[in-house]
Amino acid sequence: MRPRRWPPISWILLGAAALALVVAFLVFLYMHPATAAVLRDVLIIALALQLILLTTVAIFLVYRLILLVDWFQQEIQPILQRARETVDTVHGTSVFLGRRLARPTIEAASVAAGVTQALRTLIRLLRGRLM
Secondary structure, three states: OOOOOOOHHHHHHHHHHHHHHHHHHHHHHHHOHHHHHHHHHHHHHHHHHHHHHHHHHHHHHHHHHHHHHHHHHHHHHHHHHHHHHHHHHHHHHHHHHHHHHHHHHHHHHHHHHHHHHHHHHHHHHHHHHHO
């Protein structure tokens, strides 16, 4: 079931109400400067506490990131080294098989094809003379 959507006029009315509340709050602060000063001090303290909390969280995250990078180097590096050794072994094996098996086989097959074609041509020539 699809949730019911609010019509656009509802959003406009909600925005207007929020704007009216903000304006009323600012007028209240203008009319009562002592309350505004206390609220300002409270907000400054709240912002300072938030800054301390965010700095602590950022330091903790950087520390965890350092640990993660260290773990990757300890765990992933040996795996990459073994993969590199495997790739080198496969490369060496393919080069060896190409030189020792594939090339001689291809050369032998080409010589055999050439001899077969020469014999066919010779047989055709001999049949042409005999007939």
